Amino acid sequence: MAKIPYADSSGTLSVRVELKHAADVFLVDSSNYQKMNAGQKYTYFGGHYTKTPVTISVNGSGRWYLIVRGSGQYKYQFY
Template identity: 40%
Template structure:
């Protein structure tokens, strides 16, 4: 599966992650182990979901190393995504 990946690094938790999309897509905020499972096509847990309006904001649920993946859920097309952490 093709996806856009952003490694957010270590975060304290409570920060907001803002994702700006060129069109609707799936936005998934995951910890390291779930991102690894996602990349392998295995079952994984995430925060977010199918996003129809941009920008989209998520709150980081806890301290750790976090990743954002953006994909089209297997549909044809492409998406551009900008991701930033807001204090």
């Protein structure tokens, strides 16, 4: 299984993602990441994007995971 990118935030976190194809791109915090992996209902920030680059910003401290589904290759940068 591919390694899931993540970043630790102490307040506000943004990520910029460059896609090769349309994809679902979203950020989830640690508790929602666990729910997602367990097949439970979870909350996320993001959605389905057809244009690149994608920028998503979240507020909240802790670890945030970047999920990209459907694009294959992509580039990302947290800031």
